[in-house]
Amino acid sequence: MAEERQINPWLKNGLELGPPILFFIAYLRLQETSVSIGGTEYEGFIIATAVFVPILLTTTAILWKLTGVISRIQVFTAILVVFFGALTVWFNDPRFFKMKTTIVYAFFALMLGIGLAQGKSYLKFLMGDRLPMADEGWMIMTKRLALAFVAMAVANEIVWRTQSEQFWVTFETFGLPIFLFALIMTQAPLIERFSLAEDEGEDDAA
Incomplete structure (x- = not known):
């Protein structure tokens, strides 16, 4: 198993906690918003979810690049976020x-x-x-x-x-x-x- 490289704890916390906080902020700003794409109306929650998924994957990749390791929990969580995020957007639910x-x-x-x-x-x-x-x-x-x-x-x-x-x-x-x-x-x-x-x-x- 690769040895974890130490990085600034504030940076690490920001990368780990940033995505859900950004999702929260995006939802608050978009909850009254709806966007029509291909004749389908997408409400604020769906839009915030669509934004959250790539942000989480990006911060996870950055954290992996900086520390040299990625935990099984992070991998599992990322997979579920992508899977259920995709279902949420695809079915608009x-x-x-x-x-x-x-x-x-x-x-x-x-x-x-x-x-x-x-x-x-x-x-x-x-x-x-x-x-x-x-x-x-x-x-x-x-x-x-x-x-x-x-x-x-x-x-x-x-x-x-x-x-x-x-x-x-x-x-x-x-x-x-x-x-x-x-x-x-x-x-x-x-x-x-x-x-x-x-x-x-x-x-x-x-």
């Missing part, structure tokens, strides 16, 4: 793009759950080289995140099916990421409890 968020979180929960059923932490497989921690700690954190992803998938389904489109866009852009960030921050005591010295982590990985 925003439901496809809204369901994409549910599928992403449900997939993460499923993968972590499969690992747990095998007595493994796939989270450690993804992050173990950056966060040396005892296996017990990884298993606990994996269980918590798996449950969180289930809750986020369910919440997304409830919100997009019962609330306004603008509420869902705000919820998907800010609500779900803030919840996940807050959950990860609350894992600090667990990480500290099961943390390994760097040399121990390397020995364990070996």
Whole structure:
């Protein structure tokens, strides 16, 4: 596996968080707009989606070029965004793009759950080289995140099916990421409890 090159953290965060924020801004500006193409009327949500897809692919490619690596999660997310974004535009139906968020979180929960059923932490497989921690700690954190992803998938389904489109866009852009960030921050005591010295982590990985 290629070693990741370090880049300015502000640049990295901008490349990772920029696309959804730009989608949010584009939607707010275009939500009352409609464009006729080939006799078909496309509303603001569809237009914002069509703009979001190439922006995400471009920022992902730039991040890959700068760091030299791209995570499996980024690849999977990009594939789903392209697939469901294309369906959204092709069928002129925003439901496809809204369901994409549910599928992403449900997939993460499923993968972590499969690992747990095998007595493994796939989270450690993804992050173990950056966060040396005892296996017990990884298993606990994996269980918590798996449950969180289930809750986020369910919440997304409830919100997009019962609330306004603008509420869902705000919820998907800010609500779900803030919840996940807050959950990860609350894992600090667990990480500290099961943390390994760097040399121990390397020995364990070996």
